Amino acid sequence: MKTVFDYKPETPLVLEEVMQEDLVLKLLEFGIAKGSEIQMKSSMRSGDPVIISGANTNILLRKKEAKLLFVKPVK
């Protein structure tokens, strides 16, 4: 499975799986769940942290958490 880091920024992606329960809950608070469309909006040079856009909300998260988000490109 691929993560947001395997795609270019601004590539439309679908969230397939989130590997940590607490992170699932936190993303749900921002309106993002499995099946939501997301994209990486911006990242620092090292890829840490990143801003991910989904459900019309931009969220800031660190690389180690962003790597727990498994995605696939929007068909």
Added chain:
Amino acid sequence: METAIQTIYLAGNPNCGKSSLFNLLAGLNQKISNIPGTTVEKVTGRLKLNGKSFNLIDLPGSYSMSAKSEDERVASLELLKAENAAVVFVADATRLESNLSYFAQISDLGLPTILVLNMFDLAKSKGIVLDVDALSRELGVLVVTTSARNNTGIEKLKETMYKLERVTQSIFWGSAEKTPLNHSQVENYRKRINSTLENPDDETGKAHWLQESICRKAHIQEIIQKVRKIHSVPATFLHKLDLVLLHPIWGLASMFTILFIVFQAVFYLAEWPMQAIEWFFSQLGYVLQSNMPSGWFRDILVNGVVSGLAGIVVFLPQIIILFFFIGLMEETGYMTRVSFLSDRFMRRFGLNGKSVIPLVGGMACAIPSIMAARSIENKKEKLITILVTPLMSCSARLPVYTLLISLLVSPQHKIGVFHTGGLILMGMYILGFVSALLFSLVFNVFVKSKVKDFFIMEVPELKPPRWQALFVTLYTKAMSFLMGAGKVILTVSILLFFLMEYGPNQTQRDKLKTEFEANTNATEEEEAFFSKQMLETSYIGKFGKTIEPTITPLGYDWKIGIALLTSFAAREVFVGTMSVIYGVANDPEGVGLREKLRSEKDPKTGKPIYTIAVLVSLMIFYAFAMQCMSTLAIVYKETNSIKWPIVQLLSMTGTAYLLSFIAFQILS
């Protein structure tokens, strides 16, 4: 079921415009108090609708009923204990997914609820088309559209709020199938939230909550698909600007440029108003001195009250300019960009990107900034942020630095096109920031935490500032500083006046005074010698002399010692104390404190007291010393432990003493 509603809660996500809406509904009829047992502020107001009066409460912004941060927990607990109450849920119309997830959780509490779609105009401009009637039908609640920014939809909202007593909740969103809401379901749901709030790490509770949240999300998503259409619109200027501000290189370059401009502006723009205020108070002191009958009342008014106030009001222009820029960064959403740009760097020191907000806020005042650290969920990072925030150069240090810098270099002195004073001031702010980071490194080693947490935060859209809201905040903060500091300074100034007017051997002092007053042809030297003798023989003089041996290694005389001691109440008291000791208001030629200090000589050597070594030593002392009782009190409240304010007091003041000593010894 119809209930007599007495209280209306305004609830919603952070950044949804809830507080702006609250201001429009409650007007100036507001009161800020702490929620009992916590340090979380509750803003309450009164709202009259068709002759009936309601309590209106603005709850802290939250994303979830089960959230971990203290602000959010308090919002949940307030709603759980609500009786005879209703909820006005404020949602950002541009971010329905996130906002309606929280709405569904609140709606399941069974309280009468209406939904406000705020920022409706912004949603339209972003190509978001919402079928409000369909949304109302699907959710089973009344829906109102508003724009708090443009003051539209407020009357319609008030009309709808009046109908709240007749509103009943009909749907429970937390199960796989939308079911009619019933009493036992609500009770069980409330118990589960209570249990989740008490034991946030309980796996069973978490799993149950996750299941319910997924159900709510699915229902909400289905509704959003029915009622919302999004048309693409061209990128706005702010969108393009945001790309620059978030760029890994240009973003950092912009951040440093913005901060540099702020410090230059604080020093440069404030110069003229400061001179005007200084002139006003010297004239006021002179007019009072010349026109009032002599006696203790005139002396206390001129040498105590006016001197003390002059010492603090003069720095108001700089404080207002600094608050303006901090407010502007918060209002536009730029502060969150700073969090993004700095998170990786801050992490190395045991902090996180969210720590930037308390730290930057700490440049205005440590007290609200320490309270702002509540949004940091990770306990260790939160504690370290609380411990190091007072090292940031707060507005109380600004009067001290400005005074000392003006003694170091002339206000007109420039290096290239930059004011030297502004550069030194920026250096002091950088010193505050760097020392905050170094202290964080040390605390990161000693503070232990077993809990592994993650860092995630919303980055709100970059938006133009709401000038009215910004100026209201600016006015409130400036008045709060003036009143808060004013009270302390006035009390200290009056106390100082008495300690300077009286001494342990009062008979001898009275004799000296009578002799001096009898000499109508006293020279300037004789007058100066008399003033010096009176100060030395006063209670404060004796006290200053007693502590002098401990501060001599730092280069300070007993007069500075007195100002150091009084400024342990609050740092800015230093300037007021010096003004009182040097009798600045009673100064017919308008020679300000700066000039008095510049011409102050050591009576033994005849050399200036305020040398570069003393001034640098003093600036370092003020950069590090923990001299604010209110900050220590708030740290005690926030950490719920006496240990941390003591650690803070000893570590900061000990470092201040050591570094000032080193600086003085090297430079002298």
